[in-house]
Amino acid sequence: MKKIIVWLRRDLRLHDHPALWEASQQGIVIPVFIWSKEEETHLHSSPTSKWWLHHSLYALQKTLFTKGISLIIRSGNNSLHVLKTLVEETGADSLYFNERMEPDLYLRDQLILKELNLIGIKTRCYCTNQLVHPSQIVNKSGGPYKVFTPFYKRLLKEFIPRPFPIPSNLRGLNQKIDSLFIEQLDLLPIINWDQKLHRHWIPGEVWGITQWTSFLSKSISRYQQDRDYPYTEASSALSPYLASGDLSIRALWYAALRFKEQHDELEGQVDAFLRQLAWREFSYYQLWHHPSITEHPLRESFREFPWNSHIEQKMDSWKKGKTGYPLVDAGMRQLWETGTMHNRIRMVAASFLVKHLLINWTEGAKWFQHTLVDFDLANNAMGWQWIAGTGFDSAPYFRIFNPIKQSEQFDQDGEYIRRWVPELSKLSAPYIHRPWEAQAELLKAAGIVLGETYPNPIVDHQMARERALKAYSTIKG
DNA sequence: TCGCTGTTGTG
């Protein structure tokens, strides 16, 4: 009987796991997780992703245990080496895994496939992190799409492979193989700031599925109308499960389609959700075709952009949610507290950093990477380039989000601000959107001393807007 | 003033 190592990565789940499914059909399954921090640098530098991974691993270990299978955990700085050792220890003859699409990891994996083939191991790897493999979609001239809408139209015509079922009977190895304890990977922070993440998130496949069903029953019926309003909490809250691979994109895609068939009246709502999944798809598509987008602007002309260079103080205010713009601050504090930020507020806060403060988007991307529980290399890079106007299908340079107007429009009564910026909670709308314009008596009654209990704006909106337009006009075209 | 020690704050 075949002995197959199933190398688990950002796919700690049983549903839609082609490598695990195929292995379960063909022989003995040896599931292995390898923590290789030198290779997975973008994961390593993200304490929130590591926290998620820790708990995700626990969840999977438990699930596998109930099926009589033990998860082997190893660490090392060279996955190839670890895998070779495991082949020797287990006598495995095959290695199956699901592809990872991050450029550096993809190259590493190709090398691993080659090296293991050389020593007579049968290898298979499967595309599962994308709806459709990025190389499969090209425009009429044979190149990659640069604009989302045509890409999306094309994607809808593609055949998207159906998700794989959960393997029902897994055969494990009789022999006991050494494994580390999950704790030994040191994924959790030393000081227990992660306690607050526990209040908002439960990692793992099971809770991902729970979140999906609760989204279907509670919010999807008003998704299209409500998703832009941060206080309604109408978003799906599925992003960390997708980013970690606890949920499969294809499983979600097909589940959404099935739901749409059963609820004709919600077609528009479900389509709005599918479109969001397609944005994720588009970001991996772009990362595949332009691996440098995580570091460099996609548009060459931006290499010379006059970004601010003395940024420390402003960066610090932004990170801490002390810019003096309530909506921006509310978002930044939600991020710090919960590891997530409402999508619309991400756009406002990111735009503020890039356009009002003229700070290079890569600085913002680094902070999001550090703090986001749903950090995703491709999504993050694309999102920031979109906001900065440095990507292909980006916000035009002259679109500068007005943090006050956005606040008035999407948080009209200031409830979201009140929740995350408690020192403003006694100030009513409309002044909660722009406290610096409130009369002295109003501020006093609300217990606010600008510059003390809540900062004055660190930059003037009108001045910043003109400055940004001027800076952007230098590289236009 | 030095060095020890307990406290505080920290992603």
Added chain:
DNA sequence: ACAACAGCG
């Protein structure tokens, strides 16, 4: 866990 620091002999 660890560094920075205040308080103390």
